Amino acid sequence: MSGRRFCPNCGTKLESNVEFCPNCGFKLAKKEHASPSRQAYQQTAKKQTSSQGRQAYHAQPMKKKTKVLLTLGATFLAVFTIFYAWGSSHYSKENQINRIKADLIDTKAGLAKDVVADDSAMQVTDTALKPTQTYFAEHHKAANELINYLKEDASFNRIHLVQSGHHMLLFPKYVLRVPTIYAAVATNHSNSSITVNGKYIGQVKPGNFASEKQDNKYGVKLRHLFVGTYHIKVKSNISNRNLSTTSNYDLWSSGTVDMGIRTENFTVKSTPGAILYLNDKNVGTLNKKGRLTFKDYPVTDKLKIYVKAKVGSNTIKSQELNYGDVQYDDANxxxxxxxxxxxxxxxxxxxxxxxxxxxxxPDEDAFVNGAENKSYQELRKMDKGYDEDDDIDSYDMSCSVISVSPAPNKSSNVVYKITFTFEVGDTERKQVLLYKGASFRSSDSDDEDNESQKIKSIGTGKIVSDKRY
Known part of the structure; x- marks a missing residue:
């Protein structure tokens, strides 16, 4: 038994003179005489090696289908993680509010996708919401206030931010809940028709429309409306004369719009040559004296009035005012x-x-750019010259403004006369200069006193009179 040899790798019985195992090809070491303890160790190693060989032989490779499924799963998880991160940012509450604002102030954009009505019976369409857009497009300050309120989970003029469904089934969708109102238009003539935002509504009918004016006994009830700005026109035939009046109304609560037609006489006074607009319609040009007079013109208290003037290459617009805000000239x-x-x-x-x-x-604080202003430097030089002139015993001056006209960028153009009186020995000399091209600029101060106005230029002076007495 001691002469037998076995392969230490697979346990196959071997001939005594072979160098490689005929079964597994394992290279055999030269035969050595081992001690009993070494023989025991070799037998133990043989068993372990044999066991490991059998285990390696039975291991199965991963199936191709399993690999594909694991790869697809990992890819999906990575893509979903990226998508969810993008969606969480794109559909965040703040970003949705900002996109709503962009649609709210752009009358060319559709707003219906961003709105639900406070009344489920109201049909939400882009057309129905145009008045709401018109209001905020013309009142950006109000739009900014609304957005600030929404971000604080507060309401603005009964407009709320609410959640309505989800984007892509995952991200909360936020929309505006806009209030709706009921309104009526009342007038004082039976044979009148009503048009709202360019759409013919119909002929008026007698009835009780809860008007504040007793004469407005005829009217129409408007359908359900979203809050906003409405352009309302009333056409009437009075004594065989066709008259009409139009006004813009900001409707934020249910009620009656009074559109009684009355005719009055009035004159608009402003810059000569300026164009006059009544309710955004060009109605004429002011004459050389800056006047345009109307007789028996149909008016309402909401008749909007403003003028536009050409100044150089710029066109500037006056402030708007309503006819009802102006007082009458006389007691009648x-x-x-x-x-x-x-x-x-x-x-x-x-x-x-x-x-x-x-x-x-001259005071440098009274000039735009202070001491660097050329007009300031010119007046300082002139004033110093008079003070140092030995021929002048004393002098005085006075100013008379001939005209003031508006200019761009909160500025004014001024034409004026300066009269100098010089005492030279026994002679009094009066010199009159006409200055044109002078300009003032209003500062950012809210104060309406003189300090809010600064001289930009004193203009160019020309002597128009020079007499000695």
Whole structure:
């Protein structure tokens, strides 16, 4: 038994003179005489090696289908993670609110996708929501306030942000819940028709429309409306004369719009050559004296009035005002003189005071850009020259403003006269200069006193009179 050999790798019985196992090809070591303990160790190693060989032989490779499924699963998980991260950002509450704002102030965009009505009976369409868009498109400050309120989970004029379904089944969808109202239009003439936002509504009918004016006994009830700005027109035939009146109304609650037609006399006074607009319609040009008069013109208290003037290459617009905000000229309420205001326009008396003060004693704080202003430097030089002239015993000056007209960027153009009186020995000399091209600019101050106006340029002066007495 001691002469027998076995392969240490697979256990196959071997001949004594072979170098490689005929069964597994294992290279055999040269025969050595081992001690009993070493023989025991070899037998133990033989068993372990044999066991490992059998285990390796029985291992099965991963199936191809399993590999494909695991790869697809890992890919899907990675793609879903990226998609969810993108969706969480794109459909975040704040980003949805910002997109709603963009649609809200753009009358060309569709708003219906962003809105639910506070009344389920109301049909939500882009057309029905145009008045809401029109209001916020014309009132960006209100739009910004609305968005700020929505981000704080608060309401603005009964407009709320609510969740309505989900985007892609995963991300909450937020929309505006916009209030709806019921309204009526009432007038004082039976043979009148009503048009709202360019759509013919119909002829008026007698009835009780809860009007604040007793004469407005005829009207129509409007269908369910979203809140917003509505352009309403009433056409009537009075004494065989076709008359109409139009007004824009911001409707935020249910009620009656009074559109009684009355005719009145009024004059609009402003910059000569300016174009007059009544309810956004060009109705004429102011004459050389800056006036345009109307007789028996149909008016409402909401009649919107403003003018536009051409100044150089720029067209500027006055502030808007409503006819009802202007007082009558007389106790009989027979005539009004309407003078639209201009942003930053300086009053004649203020311009005169500032010019006179600075011709006498120039103050750099009264000029745009302070001491660097060329007009300031010019007045300083002129004032110093008079003070150092030995031939002049004393001098005085006065200012008279001839005209003030609006200019772009809250500025004013001023034409004025400066009269200098010089005492030279026994002689008094009066010199009158006409200045054109002077300009003032309104500062950002809310204060309406003289300090809010600064001289941009004193203009160019020309001597028109020079007399000695």
């Amino acid at each position: 309420d027979s005539h009004k003189t309407i003078e639209p205001k201009w942003d930053g326009l300086i009053a004649k008396e203020d311009a005169q005071e500032i010019l006179e003060d600075n011709f006498k004693d």
